[in-house]
Amino acid sequence: MSSQLTILGIETSCDETAAAVVLRDASGKGEILGEVVLSQLEEHSAYGGVVPEIAARAHVEALDSLISEALLRAGKSLADVDAIAATSGPGLIGGLIVGLMTGKAIARATGKPLYAVNHLEGHALTARLTDGLSFPYLMLLVSGGHTQLVLIRGVDDYERWGTTIDDALGEAFDKTAKLLGLPYPGGPAVERMAKKGNPERFTFPRPLVGEARLDFSFSGLKTAVRQAAQSIEPVTEQDIADICASFQRAVSRTLKDRIGRGLERFRALYPDVAMPALVVAGGVAANAELRATLQALCDKNRFHFIAPPLALCTDNAAMIAWAGLERMAAGFAPDDLAVAPRSRWPLDKQAATLLGSGKRGAKA
Amino acid sequence: MIVLAIDTAGTGCSAALYDSNRDIVLGAAGEDIGRGHAERLMEFVDGALAAAGLDLPAIDRIAVTIGPGSFTGIRVGVAAARGLALALGIPAVGVSTLSALAAGRNGPLLVAIDAKRDEVYWQAFAADGSEATSPAIATVEEARAIAQAHDGDIAGSASALLREGAAVETDGVDIATVARIGTHLDPQKHLPKPLYLRGPDAKPQAGFAIRRA
Numbered sequence: 001m002s003s004q005l006t007i008l009g010i011e012t013s014c015d016e017t018a019a020a021v022v023l024r025d026a027s028g029k030g031e032i033l034g035e036v037v038l039s040q041l042e043e044h045s046a047y048g049g050v051v052p053e054i055a056a057r058a059h060v061e062a063l064d065s066l067i068s069e070a071l072l073r074a075g076k077s078l079a080d081v082d083a084i085a086a087t088s089g090p091g092l093i094g095g096l097i098v099g100l101m102t103g104k105a106i107a108r109a110t111g112k113p114l115y116a117v118n119h120l121e122g123h124a125l126t127a128r129l130t131d132g133l134s135f136p137y138l139m140l141l142v143s144g145g146h147t148q149l150v151l152i153r154g155v156d157d158y159e160r161w162g163t164t165i166d167d168a169l170g171e172a173f174d175k176t177a178k179l180l181g182l183p184y185p186g187g188p189a190v191e192r193m194a195k196k197g198n199p200e201r202f203t204f205p206r207p208l209v210g211e212a213r214l215d216f217s218f219s220g221l222k223t224a225v226r227q228a229a230q231s232i233e234p235v236t237e238q239d240i241a242d243i244c245a246s247f248q249r250a251v252s253r254t255l256k257d258r259i260g261r262g263l264e265r266f267r268a269l270y271p272d273v274a275m276p277a278l279v280v281a282g283g284v285a286a287n288a289e290l291r292a293t294l295q296a297l298c299d300k301n302r303f304h305f306i307a308p309p310l311a312l313c314t315d316n317a318a319m320i321a322w323a324g325l326e327r328m329a330a331g332f333a334p335d336d337l338a339v340a341p342r343s344r345w346p347l348d349k350q351a352a353t354l355l356g357s358g359k360r361g362a363k364a
Numbered sequence: 365m366i367v368l369a370i371d372t373a374g375t376g377c378s379a380a381l382y383d384s385n386r387d388i389v390l391g392a393a394g395e396d397i398g399r400g401h402a403e404r405l406m407e408f409v410d411g412a413l414a415a416a417g418l419d420l421p422a423i424d425r426i427a428v429t430i431g432p433g434s435f436t437g438i439r440v441g442v443a444a445a446r447g448l449a450l451a452l453g454i455p456a457v458g459v460s461t462l463s464a465l466a467a468g469r470n471g472p473l474l475v476a477i478d479a480k481r482d483e484v485y486w487q488a489f490a491a492d493g494s495e496a497t498s499p500a501i502a503t504v505e506e507a508r509a510i511a512q513a514h515d516g517d518i519a520g521s522a523s524a525l526l527r528e529g530a531a532v533e534t535d536g537v538d539i540a541t542v543a544r545i546g547t548h549l550d551p552q553k554h555l556p557k558p559l560y561l562r563g564p565d566a567k568p569q570a571g572f573a574i575r576r577a
Contacts, residue, residue: 046568053435053564060439060558064446078451094436097402098443104406105447109420181573226574234577337406 005328006033008067008081008106009321012059012099013091013119014145015040015050018317019067021074021081022129024325030129032318034074036066037311045184049174050144056094063102070317078110083334085324088116089342091145096341104337113334115324120347122319123281124152129322130308133277138266138303140259140294143282143314144170144185147216149262150347151269152279155330160348161262162214169251170284172218176225176247180240190244191287197238197245202228204250209257214265216258221250252293259294263301277304285313365424366390368448369543370409372401372441373433373461374535379408381416381423382543389540391415396536401440409444420452427546429537430458431559432477432485432499438558445556455551460559462487462499463545464537465520472496474514476507476522477535484522485561486510501561 004025011018020035040058044050071077086103089096100116107114123141127133138161141148147164167175170187177186182193204224207217225247232239259278266276278298284290285307298305312318328334365384371377371394378394393411397404413419428445431438442458449456462475462485471491479485484507488496502510504525511518511526523530 047566051564051566054566056435056439057558057560057564060443060446063443064450067450094439097436098439101402101405101440101443102447105444106451108406108409109448109451179574181576229574234575236577239577338403340400340403 005082005325006076006080007083007085007115007321007324007328008071008078009317009319009324010063010067010084010086010099010103011119011122011315011317011320012063012095013087013089014095014315015044015055016315017059017062017066018315019063019070020317020321021070021076022318022321022325024322024329028329029132030322030325033076034070034072035316035318036069036073037316038062038066041185048178048184050092052092052094055092056098059095059098063098067102078106081112083113083115083324083328085115085117085320087119087122087320088339089118089345091119091343093341093343096343100339100341108337114337114339115327116335116339117320117323117327118345118347119320120146120148121156122323124150124158124347125155125323125326126281126308126312126319127277127279127306128326129318130312131306133279133306136270136273137277137279138262139279139281141281142169142284142290144168144174146282147218149214149259151266155326156332158347160346160351161265162216162258163351164216164218166217166219167222169216169218170282172222172251173284175222176244179226179229180235180243182240185283187284187287190248191289193241193244194248194289197241197243199245199249201242202246204228204246206250206254206257209254212261214258214262216254221247248287248289252289255290256293256297260297260301263297263303267301275302275304277306279306279308281308281313283314286310365547366418366422367425367427367543367547368409368412368423369427369539369546370405370441370445371429371537371539371542372405372437373429373431374437374537376536377401377404377408378539379405379412380539380543381412381418382540382547384544384547387544389543390418392539394539401437405440405444420448423452423454425454425546425551426456427459427542427549428456428556429461429464429542430556431461432479432561433461433535435558435560438560442556442558449556456556457546457549457551457554458556458559459542459545459549459554460499461535461537463495464541465535466493467541467545469517469519472514472516474511474516474518476511476518476520476526478522478525479562483562484525486522488514499559499561
């Protein structure tokens with residue numbers, strides 16, 4: 001299957017409502033024809049985090065007009081698209097329902113196939129849209145909801161090498177910011193303060209560093225930050241800057257250790273890949289110190305470090321459309337209109353549950 | 365006008381095709397499913413279309429229940445209705461479950477839906493069927509006072525809660541009624557927007573941040 005394909009993508013799994021029209025030409029090259037992302041940052045900032053019900057309410061009010069806008073920007077009508085791709089998990093169920101039902105309705109009304117896309121697969125395949133990357137490669141996803149190192153062998157062929165056993169990295173940034181009275185989202189706020197701080201003043205734990213397995217843990221770090229802050233309470237502006245800088249340094253060292261091991265493992269597994277690649281995705285990828293750490297690590301290990309533009313690292317619909325295009329081009333069957341949204345949906349079907357359990361299974 | 369009516373606001377999940385010129389239901393499908401509206405709705409839309417012997421291009425308008433009711437259920441129906449309207453290029457209108465429960469009953473009427481958590485969604489209708497108050501939420505105690513002062517029938521699942529001896533009713537709306545009401549609503553004024561009546565139940569973060577010097 002190598003003909004030109006165009007897909008409408010829909011993303012509503014967290015606090016961004018997004019729609020995009022993406023084209024994949026006969027050679028497999030992708031082009032974003034039109035896209036729009038509506039962030040709900042304002043709606044959630046007073047709560048210090050994403051409130052699921054507020055998010056779901058915002059998605060249902062905005063999505064249809066965003067789809068119209070994305071089509072307009074692309075200069076396309078629904079008649080011009082070959083399929084609809086909507087995120088169906090993992091994520092906040094209220095939002096997933098809105099996006100998936102809208103996708104189902106459009107698919108039914110236009111008679112086009114529906115692809116129910118795994119949000120993580122969207123992140124995993126983005127580098128093929130932006131950089132035309134070939135399989136296999138490694139992806140580090142670091143966001144408010146996920147912290148995963150995944151081997152990307154092919155479309156629908158993923159092996160999770162590491163994941164967080166407690167908090168996601170973005171969550172650790174948010175909680176640190178909240179504790180220090182910094183605004184939400186925590187990532188940019190902590191980074192801003194860290195620039196003015198002394199990263200050597202506090203020694204924060206680097207959980208699991210030195211262990212062979214590639215998993216992450218950030219909840220102990222959060223506790224250490226709180227204890228350090230409490231021990232010098234009341235804190236000055238400089239104290240806060242020092243805590244932020246020390247926190248960021250600890251995270252940076254953790255990533256260096258974990259990802260370094262991951263790169264070695266990849267090299268051992270694929271000795272014939274001359275210039276392998278590490279792709280970073282997720283909002284935490286915006287952090288300059290972490291980026292610099294990963295860049296240096298990749299340089300040292302002779303890996304390409306690929307950081308797609310930030311707008312494609314954070315949640316967006318272009319990556320969902322692209323994942324749909326990849327599935328379609330690879331000959332995967334579309335989904336039935338009875339497909340259910342899934343709050344939990346691991347990318348790697350074989351991966352053991354490290355986070356979240358019970359009847360709904362592993363979180364991601 | 366051919367109207368596709370959709371209701372997912374309660375435990376039921378249903379769809380119907382309605383011909384307003386003849387005031388008849390051409391086909392309907394649905395079940396009391398409790399949960400899983402997102403998975404089943406399209407099947408019932410297809411079932412209603414098949415029973416009517418029609419396909420989506422024959423439809424002139426979509427009418428969807430917007431609540432009050434299950435937040436999740438409402439969003440399943442509203443998202444689907446808006447998606448269909450966008451793709452078909454036809455208007456969609458929102459029908460409140462309170463007005464659907466009031467339709468065809470003798471006024472003056474008080475419609476009250478059990479909102480759980482000791483609260484009630486309610487609205488009063490005049491003898492001619494017009495809205496006497498706006499849809500609102502009240503505590504059961506407040507609603508009892510409203511019911512006491514009300515001279516007329518009470519409808520809806522909270523009726524037995526508000527007036528002793530009142531018949532026990534469900535919140536299931538008649539899908540044909542939803543279609544009929546939807547036929548007469550102005551699409552400019554009655555957009556398919558959820559009618560929650562209750563806030564999102566989120567509290568601004570408490571100040572447990574560290575003390576500043």
